[in-house]
Amino acid sequence: MQPINAPFPATRLRRTRQNAGIRGLVRENALSAGDFIWPVFVRAGEDIVEEIPSMPGVYRRSVDRIVEAAQEAWDLGLGALCLFPYTGLEERTEECAGAWDPDNHVNRAIRAIKAVLPDLVVMTDVALDTYNINGHDGFVVDGEIVNDRTVEALVKMAVEQARAGADIIGPSDMMDGRVGAIRKGLEEAGFDKVMILSYAAKYASAFYGPFRDAVGASGALTGDKKTYQMDYANSDEALRLVARDLAEGADMVMVKPGMPYLDICRRVKDAFGAPTFAYQVSGEYSMLKAAAAAGMLDEERVMMESLMAFKRAGCDGILTYFAPAAARVLAGD
Numbered sequence: 001m002q003p004i005n006a007p008f009p010a011t012r013l014r015r016t017r018q019n020a021g022i023r024g025l026v027r028e029n030a031l032s033a034g035d036f037i038w039p040v041f042v043r044a045g046e047d048i049v050e051e052i053p054s055m056p057g058v059y060r061r062s063v064d065r066i067v068e069a070a071q072e073a074w075d076l077g078l079g080a081l082c083l084f085p086y087t088g089l090e091e092r093t094e095e096c097a098g099a100w101d102p103d104n105h106v107n108r109a110i111r112a113i114k115a116v117l118p119d120l121v122v123m124t125d126v127a128l129d130t131y132n133i134n135g136h137d138g139f140v141v142d143g144e145i146v147n148d149r150t151v152e153a154l155v156k157m158a159v160e161q162a163r164a165g166a167d168i169i170g171p172s173d174m175m176d177g178r179v180g181a182i183r184k185g186l187e188e189a190g191f192d193k194v195m196i197l198s199y200a201a202k203y204a205s206a207f208y209g210p211f212r213d214a215v216g217a218s219g220a221l222t223g224d225k226k227t228y229q230m231d232y233a234n235s236d237e238a239l240r241l242v243a244r245d246l247a248e249g250a251d252m253v254m255v256k257p258g259m260p261y262l263d264i265c266r267r268v269k270d271a272f273g274a275p276t277f278a279y280q281v282s283g284e285y286s287m288l289k290a291a292a293a294a295g296m297l298d299e300e301r302v303m304m305e306s307l308m309a310f311k312r313a314g315c316d317g318i319l320t321y322f323a324p325a326a327a328r329v330l331a332g333d
């Protein structure tokens with residue numbers, strides 16, 4: 001960092017803010033559609049596009065209506081699409097076998113998308129919560145979330161997603177050792193080009209509330225996720241998790257939630273220089289939407305400001321439900 005320039009009046013820092021052209025010239029960060037990963041929800045049934053009540057403007061789509069969303073992502077130049085399944089209570093079990101079913105909603109959706117848009121980058125979520133009758137990201141045995149047996153299941157789940165055509169595997173479960181095990185599983189199954197974007201620093205957060213409605217987990221979840229997701233009082237621990245996941249074979253890492261954790265994004269980027277992502281999660285989206293709907297905030301402006309904040313904090317990309325709306329703003333329509 002340069003020492004500060006000469007004192008006033010030789011230095012007038014307002015000079016470089018005087019008009020839009022000059023501000024553009026000295027602007028340090030930029031957003032583009034390719035920075036955004038758009039989370040999209042896929043469900044059973046046919047010809048369904050239903051709005052999620054706690055997430056206005058976000059929809060669950062049946063597999064036959066998912067390609068429209070993929071086409072929209074492609075036309076807007078989004079960086080990637082990330083698929084999450086919605087599973088009703090009747091589709092959930094203790095064994096979570098749906099998670100590695102080659103014909104589950106997500107795997108069918110990947111194949112449908114890749115048949116039409118082979119070059120659209122498709123990411124998946126790896127965790128058991130969307131298939132588990134308990135709503136937890138791992139198997140529950142005697143009230144405990146067991147680690148190693150869960151990791152074996154996550155490997156099977158990830159390999160089936162890769163087989164269906166996923167480009168990026170996103171383990172969001174926070175079990176220990178899963179990145180290394182998934183990397184090994186992918187290599188052995190011949191998917192050496194499939195990438196892992198690990199949810200490395202994922203906090204136990206109340207900001208996930210609307211998402212759990214979106215995937216049908218709200219009614220299912222027993223207790224909380226504090227024995228595997230991080231304590232929001234911690235910061236050094238995030239660096240240990242990122243170091244661990246990179247060493248185990250993660251290609252990219254994520255901090256989650258986003259806006260309240262920009263300090264973590266900056267530390268991670270500075271410490272490792274690895275491709276770093278943040279997830280602007282459901283609660284962050286819904287609170288901005290709610291404030292805008294109530295006339296308290298200007299939706300478009302807070303959306304763009306919140307997304308730029310991630311770039312300023314060192315993120316290379318952002319998972320955000322605003323992805324298509326923000327891409328439209330950037331495209332000028």
Ligand code: PBG
Pocket residue numbers: 125126127128129137172173207208209210211212225280281282283
């Ligand atoms: C679960 C998962 C969660 C989210 C993404 N993957 C919820 C959780 O950990 O309980 C949250 C995303 C959001 O809130 O937008 N594996």
